[in-house]
Amino acid sequence: MKPVFTGVFGAFMFAALASTAIAETKLTIATVNNGDMIRMQGLTDDFTKANPDISLEWVTLEENVLREKVTTDIAAKGGQFDVLTIGTYEVPIWGKKGWLVPLTEVDDPADILPAIAGGLTVDGKLMAAPFYGESSMVMYRKDLMEKAGLTMPDAPTWEFIGQAARAMTDKSAETYGVCLRGKAGWGENMAFLTATSNSFGARWFDENWKPQFDQPEWKATLDYYLSLMADAGPPGASSNGFNENLALFNSGKCGMWIDATVAASFVTGKESTVADKVGFALAPDNGLGKRGNWLWAWSLAIPAGTQKNDAAQKFVSWATSKQYTALVAEKEGWANVPPGTRTSLYENAEYAKVPFAKMTLDSINSADPTKPTVKPVPYVGVQFVAIPEFAGIATTVGQIFSAALAGEKTADEALAEAQTAATREMTKAGYIK
Amino acid sequence: MARNVSFRRKLVVTALAWAIGLLIFFPILWTIITSFKSEGDAIALPPKFLFFDWTLENYGVVQERSDYLRFAMNSVMLALGSTFFALVIAIPSAWAMAFAPGKRTKDLLMWMLSTKMMPPVGALIPVYLIFRDFGLLDTRGGIIAVLMLLNLPIIIWMLYTYFKEIPGEILEASRMDGASLGKELLYVLTPMAIPGIASTLLLNIILAWNEAFWTLALTTKDAAPLTQFIASYSSPEGLFWAKLSAASTMAIAPILVLGWFAQKQLVRGLTFGAVK
Numbered sequence: 001m002k003p004v005f006t007g008v009f010g011a012f013m014f015a016a017l018a019s020t021a022i023a024e025t026k027l028t029i030a031t032v033n034n035g036d037m038i039r040m041q042g043l044t045d046d047f048t049k050a051n052p053d054i055s056l057e058w059v060t061l062e063e064n065v066l067r068e069k070v071t072t073d074i075a076a077k078g079g080q081f082d083v084l085t086i087g088t089y090e091v092p093i094w095g096k097k098g099w100l101v102p103l104t105e106v107d108d109p110a111d112i113l114p115a116i117a118g119g120l121t122v123d124g125k126l127m128a129a130p131f132y133g134e135s136s137m138v139m140y141r142k143d144l145m146e147k148a149g150l151t152m153p154d155a156p157t158w159e160f161i162g163q164a165a166r167a168m169t170d171k172s173a174e175t176y177g178v179c180l181r182g183k184a185g186w187g188e189n190m191a192f193l194t195a196t197s198n199s200f201g202a203r204w205f206d207e208n209w210k211p212q213f214d215q216p217e218w219k220a221t222l223d224y225y226l227s228l229m230a231d232a233g234p235p236g237a238s239s240n241g242f243n244e245n246l247a248l249f250n251s252g253k254c255g256m257w258i259d260a261t262v263a264a265s266f267v268t269g270k271e272s273t274v275a276d277k278v279g280f281a282l283a284p285d286n287g288l289g290k291r292g293n294w295l296w297a298w299s300l301a302i303p304a305g306t307q308k309n310d311a312a313q314k315f316v317s318w319a320t321s322k323q324y325t326a327l328v329a330e331k332e333g334w335a336n337v338p339p340g341t342r343t344s345l346y347e348n349a350e351y352a353k354v355p356f357a358k359m360t361l362d363s364i365n366s367a368d369p370t371k372p373t374v375k376p377v378p379y380v381g382v383q384f385v386a387i388p389e390f391a392g393i394a395t396t397v398g399q400i401f402s403a404a405l406a407g408e409k410t411a412d413e414a415l416a417e418a419q420t421a422a423t424r425e426m427t428k429a430g431y432i433k
Numbered sequence: 434m435a436r437n438v439s440f441r442r443k444l445v446v447t448a449l450a451w452a453i454g455l456l457i458f459f460p461i462l463w464t465i466i467t468s469f470k471s472e473g474d475a476i477a478l479p480p481k482f483l484f485f486d487w488t489l490e491n492y493g494v495v496q497e498r499s500d501y502l503r504f505a506m507n508s509v510m511l512a513l514g515s516t517f518f519a520l521v522i523a524i525p526s527a528w529a530m531a532f533a534p535g536k537r538t539k540d541l542l543m544w545m546l547s548t549k550m551m552p553p554v555g556a557l558i559p560v561y562l563i564f565r566d567f568g569l570l571d572t573r574g575g576i577i578a579v580l581m582l583l584n585l586p587i588i589i590w591m592l593y594t595y596f597k598e599i600p601g602e603i604l605e606a607s608r609m610d611g612a613s614l615g616k617e618l619l620y621v622l623t624p625m626a627i628p629g630i631a632s633t634l635l636l637n638i639i640l641a642w643n644e645a646f647w648t649l650a651l652t653t654k655d656a657a658p659l660t661q662f663i664a665s666y667s668s669p670e671g672l673f674w675a676k677l678s679a680a681s682t683m684a685i686a687p688i689l690v691l692g693w694f695a696q697k698q699l700v701r702g703l704t705f706g707a708v709k
Contacts (some may be wrong), residue, residue, distance in 0.1 A: 028653060033668045038498070059653050062667035072557065072650060078565050081651045187669065241672045247476035260670055271672060313548030 007250040018120060024053040025311040032063050032068055032298060034262075035340040037130045039328065040319060043427040046327055047318045048417065054311045063187075074099045079305040082312045086128060088119040088297050088369065090266040094123030103129055107312045107321035111342045113361075116297050119380060121311040128299035129320035133340025135147040135363030136195060139249065139267055140256040144175065148255075158224060158284045158292070161256065165232035167316045175430030178233030179254035180225070183241040184402035186394035191294055191383040192258070193401060194394070197221040199285045200205045203290040204385050204422075209431035211422035213397075213415045222401065223403045227403060238406040250274065257290070258283060261340070261363055264356040280359045282366065288374045294383035295367035299341065340364050389413035393425045461685070467678035468492070475675040491679035499662055501683055508658035509687075511648070512641040515580035516634055519588050522581075524630070527592035528618060532601055542593065545586040553583075553646050564651055571653040579651065580641045588633055588638070596622070597628030603682055632698045635691070642688045659684040 022137035023279065031037045041058050047056065059081070061069065066085070073080045074094065087093070094100050102125040109117070130225055138156060145152055153160065165177030181192040194204065202217035212218060229237050232255075234248055242259055249257045250272040257263070268275045283293030292423045300319055302312045317322060322344055328337045335354050337345065346350050346361045372382045379385040384394070397418045404414035426432050434703075466482070467475050472487040495501070531536050560579065569575030599622065609622040623630065645660040651660060663684050666677040692699065 012606075031666055033673065034671060057654055059657075059661075060665040061649075061661070062664045063669050065649055065664045065667075069650060071559055074566055076558065078561065078570055080570055243476070243674075247478055247671070250473070250476060251478035253478065262670060266672055271471065271476075385598050 012317055022037070025308050026055045026057055027082040027308060027315055028057045028059060029083040029085075030059045030061065030066060030081045031314070032066055033060050034298070035131070035336075037085065037298070039332065039336060040131075040324075043324075043327060043331065046324075047315065049319075050316060051311075054138050054314065056315070074303050079303075079306040079307070081303060082306040082308045083315055084301050084303055085131070085298055086301050088116075088295065088299070089381065089384045089386060089391070091120050091299060091301065092122055092380050093127045093142065094301070095125075095127035095389050099303055099304050100127045101306070101309055101312075102127060103302070103313065103316060105317040107317055107323070108344075111344050112365060113341060113343055114343055115369065119295065119297070120299055121384075121416050128380060129298040130299045130341040131320055132338040132365055133296050133297040134261045134296070135340070135360065135367055136192070136258060136283050137264075137359055137363050138256055138258050138262050138283060139263060140164075140279050140281065141168070141252075141254070141277050142279045143277045144255045152279060154282050155282045155291075156284045158196075158286050161284045162228055162232075165228060165256060169232040171219070172343055174253055175255065176234040176253060177247075177255040178228060179234055179240065179245040179257045180237070181241055181259065182229070182233075182237040182247065182402055182405045183239055183244070184395065184398040186243045186384065186391045186398060187361050188398060189405075189408075190394040190398040193221065193225065193398075195283070195294040195383040196225065196292040198290045198382065199283075199288065199292075200224070201286070201288050201374040203377050204381065205377060205426070205431075207376055207378050208261060208424055209354055209378060211419055211426060213419040213422060215310050218415055219411065222404070222415060226400035226404060226411055237353055240400045260270070260296070261356065261360045264359075265331065265335075268355065280356055281322070282359070282363060290372070290374055291363075291366045293363050293367055295364060295369055297384070387431075389425055389429045389431075393422050396421045396425075436541065456600055459641075463677045464681050464685075466574055468682045469676055470678075472672040472675045475678070476672065491675045492683070494676055495679050497664070498650050499665065499680075501662065503526075504657060504659045504662040504684075505687065507573065507652075508642055508660075511576050511580060511658055512638045513658070514573065514577040515584065515641045516637040519581045519585050519637060520630065520634060522622065523585060523588040523592050523633075525618065526589050527596050528622060529597060529598035530589070530593050531599075532604060542590065543587060549586055557650060560647075561650065570651060571656050573656045576648060576651055576656055576658075579647050580644055583644065583647065584637050584640050588637055591633045591636070592626070592629065595626050595633075596610065598629075599625055613694050628698065635695045639688055639692060 013128045039061070041060075044056050047379070054093050067090075070086065071090075072078070072083050074084070081360070091100070106126060106129045116130045116133050117126065120126060120130060138152070139162070140152055145164065145168065148164060149162050150167060152164070161178065167177070169177040171176065181189045183189055186211065193332060197218060198250065199329060200217050200221040202221050203212050204213065206212055234240070234253065236351055238267060240248070242263070244264055245254065245257055245259060246263060248254050249267055252274050257267075264280060265273065272278075285291045302316060306312055316374045320341070325342065325345060326339050328352070334348075334351050337351065338361050339345070346357065351357055367382045369380050369382050372380075379387060400409075400414045400417045400421070403409055409417075425431065466596075467477045468491055469487045469489070470481070470485055471490070476479050488540065508602055563574055567575075569578075603625070604617055604621060607617050612621065648658050648660045649664060654657065663677070663680050666673060666680040
C-alpha cells in the first residue's frame with residue numbers, strides 16, 4: 001500500500017508543480033465590447049504559445065460599465081486587473097496621477113501615429129499603447145446627393161453640408177438630410193459638438209480655465225447645429241446617439257451622417273440597405289484651420305496596482321505590435337486589422353486597398369489633441385478636455401444642449417446655462433480663483 | 434340586469450388587466466423576439482415584429498464567446514446564499530419586533546427602511562475599500578454578504594407584516610407548554626408563517642438575481658453573475674442589439690420560469706395585509 005500511496009502522492013505533486021510551472025502568471029485583462037477586442041480574444045493562442053508561463057483571463061464589459069469599474073479599481077488600488085483597456089480621455093489624467101505604469105517594451109514606438117501617441121504620452125513617457133484608433137467623418141448617400149444636383153467634395157465646409165442637407169431633405173418621404181448625435185452625454189452629443197466647435201473657432205476654456213460658452217464662436221456653433229437639425233434632421237433627434245443614427249442611416253432615412261470612422265464598415269456591410277450607395281468625406285471645416293473631427297483610441301495600459309508588471313508589459317507589447325497586425329491580416333484579412341494606430345500599416349500596399357483606409361488616416365492626421373483649437377487652450381483633447389471634472393461638466397452641458405435641440409430652450413438660454421454650470425464647477429474644483 | 438352590469442364590468446376589468454399585463458411584459462417579449470433576429474433586422478426601421486428570418490445564430494455566438502454556465506451558477510449561488518442568510522437573521526428580528534415590541538421598534542423599522550433610500554453609489558468607495566482590505570473583492574462570500582444586507586430591510590418588513598397577523602396567544606400557549614424560544618420559533622411560528630416566508634424568499638431571490646450595481650462593481654470573473662454576462666454584450670458603438678437580446682433572454686430565463694411557477698405565492702406575499 002505504501003509504495004502505491006507514495007507513487008500517487010508523487011504523481012500528484014509532479015502534476016501540481018508542472019501546472020504551476022506552466023501557468024505561473026494569470027493576467028486579468030479588462031476590455032470593451034468591440035469587434036477588434038473580441039477578435040483579439042480569439043487570437044491569443046499566438047501569445048500564450050510564445051509565453052507558456054502566462055495565461056490570460058478576459059473581463060469584457062460595456063464601455064460605461066467598464067469605465068466606472070476600472071476607475072473605482074484603480075483609484076482604490078483594488079488590484080483586480082493587470083491590463084486595462086482605456087480611452088484617450090483617461091490616459092493623460094491617470095498618467096499624471098501616477099495610476100499607470102510607463103510602458104517599456106512597446107514594439108517600435110516611433111511607428112505609432114504622432115496624433116495618437118501625443119494623447120497617450122505624459123511627461124515624455126508612453127503610458128498606454130494604442131490598440132485601435134478612430135476619428136469621425138462624413139458618410140453620405142451618393143444617390144441622394146446626385147438627386148439634389150450636388151457633388152460632395154473630399155473636404156467639405158459646414159456651409160456645403162448645410163446646403164446639401166436641406167436639399168436632400170424630403171420629410172414627406174421620411175428622408176432627412178443629416179443625422180447627428182443629440183443624446184446627452186460627454187461621449188455622446190458633446191463629443192460631436194465639441195469637435196464641431198473646434199472648427200468654428202470655439203474652445204471650452206481660455207488659458208485661465210474660464211469657460212467660453214459666452215463667446216460668439218460657441219453661439220455660432222450651437223445656432224448652426226440647432227438650425228440644421230430643425231431644417232434637415234430627423235424627428236426626436238435629441239435621443240439619438242451612434243446606434244440610433246446607424247439604424248436610421250442603414251434604413252435609408254439619412255442623407256448624411258457625421259460620426260465615428262468605425263461606422264464605415266457597418267453602413268457598407270451586409271446589414272445595410274444602402275451599402276452600395278455610400279460615399280465618404282472628411283469632417284467639415286469653416287476655413288479656420290481646424291476640422292470638426294474627433295480623435296479617439298482604445299489603448300492598453302497597466303495599472304500601478306498590478307503585481308504582474310513584467311507579464312503585463314509583454315502582453316501589451318504583443319497586442320499592439322506589428323506582429324499582431326500581421327497575424328490578424330493572415331487569419332482574418334486586412335480589412336479586419338485594428339485601424340488607426342501605426343504609420344507602417346498605412347504604408348502597407350495591401351492595407352491601402354481596404355476601403356476607407358485612407359479616409360481614416362487623413363481624419364486622424366487632421367486632429368491634434370495637443371493643439372485642438374484655433375485659439376490657445378490649457379488642455380489636451382479634441383472632443384474632450386483631459387481633466388477629471390470634464391465628464392461631469394460636459395454631461396451637464398450635454399443635457400442642456402439636448403434640451404435645446406428638443407425645443408425646450410433657445411440657443412441663448414442654453415449657452416447662458418452652460419456658462420453658469422461650467423463656471424460653478426470649475427470654481428468649485430479650484431481652476432478659477 | 435345586475436348580472437349584465439357585473440359581466441360587462443368583469444369584461445372591462447379583465448381587458449384592462451390584460452392590457453396592463455401585456456404593456457408591462459412587452460419589453461421582455463420584444464427582447465425575446467429580437468434575440469431571434471439578425472443584427473440588421475434588429476435595427477430595421479420600421480421595426481419588424483414577427484415577419485423576419487428567424488435565426489438562432491445569436492445564441493450560438495453568445496455560447497461560443499461566454500461561459501454562460503459559470504455566470505448562471507454564480508447567480509444561483511449569490512441569490513440562494515444571500516436569501517438563506519437574510520432569512521436566518523430576519524426571522525428572529527421580525528419575531529422580536531412583532532411579538533416583543535419595544536418603545537423604539539417602529540423607529541427602528543423606519544430607520545432600517547431609510548437605508549434603502551440612499552443611492553448605493555454613495556457607499557461604493559467605503560464598501561470597496563473594506564472589500565479590498567479583507568480580500569473580499571470578486572468572492573462569492575463577499576457579494577452574498579452585501580446582497581443579504583441590501584435586502585434585509587425589505588425582508589424584515591415583509592416578515593414583520595406576516596408575523597403581526599399571527600395571534601400572539603398561540604405562541605404564548607406554546608411557551609406555557611414549556612417550549613423554549615428556539616423551539617417556539619422553529620416549531621410554532623415558522624410553520625404557521627410558511628406561506629409568508631416562502632413569498633419573502635421568492636421575492637428576495639428575484640431581487641438578488643437582478644441586482645446589478647454591486648455585483649458589477651465588486652466582481653470581476655470568479656464571482657461574476659449574469660448581470661456581468663449581459664454587460665459584456667452592450668456597446669455604445671456597434672451592431673449588438675440581437676446578441677445583447679440573446680444574452681438577456683438567457684439571463685432572465687431561469688428567474689422568469691421560477692417567477693411563473695411561484696406567481697401565486699408572490700402575489701399573496703406582496704398583497705398580504707394590503708386589504709384588511
